[in-house]
Amino acid sequence: MLGRLGFAGRLMAIVLFALIALWAAGLGWLFLSESREEILRRVFPVPEQVSAIVQLIEGAQPAERPLILKAVSSARLQVTLAQERPEASAETMRRPLAERFLTLYLQSLQPRDVIVLRPRNGLPRLRDWHLGDNWRNISRSVRFAVSLRERGYVVFEATGAAGPRLLGLPPGFGVGLLGALIGIAAVIAIAREARPLRQLSQSLGQFSSDATVAHVKPAGAPEIRRLISAVNDMQTRISELVRGRTLLLGAVSHDLKTYITRLRLRVERLPEPEQRDKAAADLDEMTRLLEDALAVSRGGFAAIQRQPVDVAALLTEIVEDRRQGGAPIRAELGHMPLTILAEPTALRRLFINLIENALRFATRCTVRLLPDSGVVIAIDDDGPGIPAEARSAVFEPFFRLENSRSRSTGGSGLGLAIVKQIADAHGASLDLSQSPEGGLRVRIAFPQAG
Numbered sequence: 001m002l003g004r005l006g007f008a009g010r011l012m013a014i015v016l017f018a019l020i021a022l023w024a025a026g027l028g029w030l031f032l033s034e035s036r037e038e039i040l041r042r043v044f045p046v047p048e049q050v051s052a053i054v055q056l057i058e059g060a061q062p063a064e065r066p067l068i069l070k071a072v073s074s075a076r077l078q079v080t081l082a083q084e085r086p087e088a089s090a091e092t093m094r095r096p097l098a099e100r101f102l103t104l105y106l107q108s109l110q111p112r113d114v115i116v117l118r119p120r121n122g123l124p125r126l127r128d129w130h131l132g133d134n135w136r137n138i139s140r141s142v143r144f145a146v147s148l149r150e151r152g153y154v155v156f157e158a159t160g161a162a163g164p165r166l167l168g169l170p171p172g173f174g175v176g177l178l179g180a181l182i183g184i185a186a187v188i189a190i191a192r193e194a195r196p197l198r199q200l201s202q203s204l205g206q207f208s209s210d211a212t213v214a215h216v217k218p219a220g221a222p223e224i225r226r227l228i229s230a231v232n233d234m235q236t237r238i239s240e241l242v243r244g245r246t247l248l249l250g251a252v253s254h255d256l257k258t259y260i261t262r263l264r265l266r267v268e269r270l271p272e273p274e275q276r277d278k279a280a281a282d283l284d285e286m287t288r289l290l291e292d293a294l295a296v297s298r299g300g301f302a303a304i305q306r307q308p309v310d311v312a313a314l315l316t317e318i319v320e321d322r323r324q325g326g327a328p329i330r331a332e333l334g335h336m337p338l339t340i341l342a343e344p345t346a347l348r349r350l351f352i353n354l355i356e357n358a359l360r361f362a363t364r365c366t367v368r369l370l371p372d373s374g375v376v377i378a379i380d381d382d383g384p385g386i387p388a389e390a391r392s393a394v395f396e397p398f399f400r401l402e403n404s405r406s407r408s409t410g411g412s413g414l415g416l417a418i419v420k421q422i423a424d425a426h427g428a429s430l431d432l433s434q435s436p437e438g439g440l441r442v443r444i445a446f447p448q449a450g
Helices: 007-034 036-043 048-060 066-070 096-105 133-141 172-212 222-265 273-297 311-324 344-361 415-425
Strands: 078-082 092-094 114-119 141-146 153-159 307-311 330-333 339-342 367-371 375-381 429-434 440-446
Touching: 007 172, 048 066, 048 153, 066 078, 066 096, 096 114, 172 222, 222 273, 307 311, 307 344, 311 330, 311 344, 311 375, 339 344, 344 367, 344 375, 344 415, 344 440, 415 429
Parallel strands: 330 367
Antiparallel strands: 078 153, 092 114, 114 141, 141 153, 307 339, 367 375, 375 440, 429 440
């Protein structure tokens, strides 16, 4: 389970597990430190004491009884005399089981009427709740009465808690509450300290997709601030290197295209048509190779300016253009618009590269919409396909399954690299698999525009 949690989540889980262990230890200590008999013996008077008090009051003169009541009463035990039989009320109820239990232990006083009253269970209504109820409820315990041989009752009221209290709460509960408050404060502090790392992770994810520098403000511990500063500097340097490479390739491409244009003008003067056509074809191949190399260098910046694009309309246009040229291609895209946020020129190049790659090695090609969430396009062909062990390597620049490097038997090895970069820049997933038609299936999943 911890493997799915981030840095902050792991620290929070550790704190929560420690708190749970603390609470469990506190509960265990509460239940094992004292038995129920020890608690009852500390709170309530023993039967022999009750019997002695009753006998002492019965043997004393009426004038002496108030003095005896003062002598036997304490902070935990209040002894009074009542002329009427105590009865249950809306706040109290009788406990028959406790009455029978106490009667058995007062055998020397039999026969006596024993009445035990306890507060009713249940929480009060919200409007009846008062701030002082906690302290009042602490003193509200068991009240019982033993009848005298003459008229009247000796009323015993055992008050106080079953153990030591801190602000009206048991120490174990107080420790647990304090631990919970400390744990909550620790979780908040951990989340606050981990926030710079989360922002740094988001910044790196954005940088890897489009090479746009998104600096994070250094915050947190000194080590984290130094890490953020180092990553910010690294992003700046990498971005400058990438843009410098792009400018260099652009400049080289521009200069080479100038020389290619001059060579094309000179080729037009060749006397032999066959040699002139071959030279022109070579120049065209050189131009396309330069454009592909430049596209690879700019691939990470393809999706800077996005706009809503109807993928279905775009693919239908591409397929119709190829079909009019005699290509064996068809489309199964339905009639609903499929809108995504994309850079139109880059997206068109992505689909053209994939379709032309399929048509180059297959006898037919099908472009279809797959039933899935988002916009998922599949391009299927009946060609030889790509071996499973080479399906990740074909996206590398200049990689070709055919090693002769001949342009007649394959492309420049940049087509799928361009496709991969454009797909990554648009947040799309790209994978290769076996096609139902026997060849290769290229599956592109785009996030649908909201």
